[in-house]
Amino acid sequence: MQILQLDQNNKHQIAIFSFLSALIIYIFVFGFELTHFSLSIDEEFNNNILHTVAIGRWGHALLKASIYPEPFIPFFTEILTFILLAASCTVIVKIFCLNLNQSLFFTVLYASSVQFAYQLQFLNQCDTLATAILLSSVAVYLIVRKNSFLHTVIFPAFLICYSIAIYQSLIFLPYSLLIAYLLIDEVRGTENTRHLKLITALCISSVIGLILYFVLGKLILIYYHLQTESYLSNIVTWFNESPGESLKKIRRSIEHYFTLKAPYGLNTFLIAFLFLILPLLYPLKRKARYGFYVLLSILTLFCMNIVVGKGLPARTMTSFAVFFASAGLIGFIIIRKNKYLWAVAAFSFLYGMACSSNLFYIDYIAYNKDYRLASFIASDIAKEIKVSPDVPVKVYFFGAMDIKRVNRPNNSDMFGASFLNWDSGNSVRISAFMNKAEIATIIPASYADIKSDLNTVYAAPVWPQKGSIFQIKDVVVVKLGQSVGYCPNGVKENTIPKQCL
Template identity: 35%
Template structure:
């Protein structure tokens, strides 16, 4: 089901070993020197996370995982799950051993993981959400209603822990489609079909998750907070203000004026330029042109 019969299991093991070594290298100090950081002071976050719509996190903490965390163990468990997720990412992208090694090492250095692991009270649940997000993509490899149902379930589990993590699957899907187009394994019709199916299933998952979050919160007599809507705020602003803020965001990002984690994204433009120049040098059309063949 997860394509391991087609992808060399030895590649998966190598990707996992290199991933866990990378994560332990990056976060080894935190594992061996536990320190409290922001938002880790409360000993019970059950009602707070329920009010934020993160009912999966709340229930996992309440019935399975320790609340709020266990020093050393929680971080180590999180890194183990992230390493499994990284290996499955390499499997999904059908990378060879060398590519898998480079991919999982770079993945361990992503600032987003550093941000999430800063909060021990959600590090393990968020890691499980990443794993669900990756595994959900394997369900889209063939047209099958049962597999689509599993995709929805895994996406709901992901959303119930941390709402924005489903975008990780969207990003990984884009990477997969790009690789397949470069290797001429896919055409525009197939790309469009996969994107439409992914978007439709995610929309269904969002609707179901929204209903479940409200129902579970009401079951425990918890009021849903306006935290997420206040963070986004687009629905309360006019189009001109939204457009202006987006342009300012892009400008500051490209000028390296944002938070340290965001300052790595402009370098993606260098890789894009490199791909275009390499395609011209090899007298090939860029990858997006292959989609129309």
């Protein structure tokens, strides 16, 4: 089937066509987020550089401290992200050596994956994450398409090092890409004896990259005079629960993808799985090896779940787009009369646009709801202490407002979350949100400022009742809930009480 009047095998034309196609698809699929700005959780802080260094994302911090806007620029950050992701799609097309039709089919599936909505929700890091995906893709391209030790081991090691310094779970993305390449190789029946060599090169590059990552991370922590925040160890259940319980949680989290209970928008996993096992029904030359690669591909997709010993949010499924699009491509290659498969591409595009728009619409509604309530709170503060709303005020927000999330689909992670009750009440987040949205000028007070007068706080009614806003010394207290939140000082982003006190 000839889609456009382009040379089916002209590599330069195909690369340009893939890039432009992916860019256009991203703009359509994530168009609502592009045109309807809203603040989501973690987007309220103006500077996350020291925090990201402390949790091991020093690659992100270096980009933000140098060439990328910190924390973000609405519209520009999204467009930059789409350009970087479209470039990664182009690199993958070159890795797989696709012709025009194959590249278009792959591009539609890759760029319309809803998984990236869960990353795009965090504008403060989506551009750096897209950079990391591009770097990982280039690393695999060098391993597959070059022959020298410098190109297949050393350069990829540096690229892998920097990509995981941006987002740690991306350590598994190069493996998903390489396994996808090997699967496609098997389907094509290519007499390729380099498989073991390619896997070995990636393993060596990954080890070198990880060593560099940890060494450089330590040096950067010393430079910034910071202590590491054990972000990963805090969520690993293997350390706190029995192996049996952890295995049960892993099994349950993987089962969700096979039983249409995956995170919202990711039930296309089942389509990918069917495409992956389809070639086993055909007379492949090396069917056993293909089956082994399929198993590796699925395990790699769920590697983060296996590492931490439980189910994880959709934003950690960084290999999903590659998994889904590569599986569809395999079906496209093996089914010779594949014109009907364009319906799958059309479905993926429409499904991706619908799910993504719904998710970001939920965030948009939640943001406007928070904005409206926070504006009322700011107005009440100004009336209570008799100052202009523009005057800086030292405030502590105690507890979490009893506010339900907006109507949202099941398993949609942080979409629709409210700043007014996140972390069961986080004063620093609420203050940052109100400052960022220009609702008020809040000087964040600490828990220590009000701790000695907790009896007064507990005795007060909850906002918007009269008496819910009062002063303790020089601090205005706004009581939003009956009990203090998980992070009284608002220092940590996680919700483990003992780490926030």
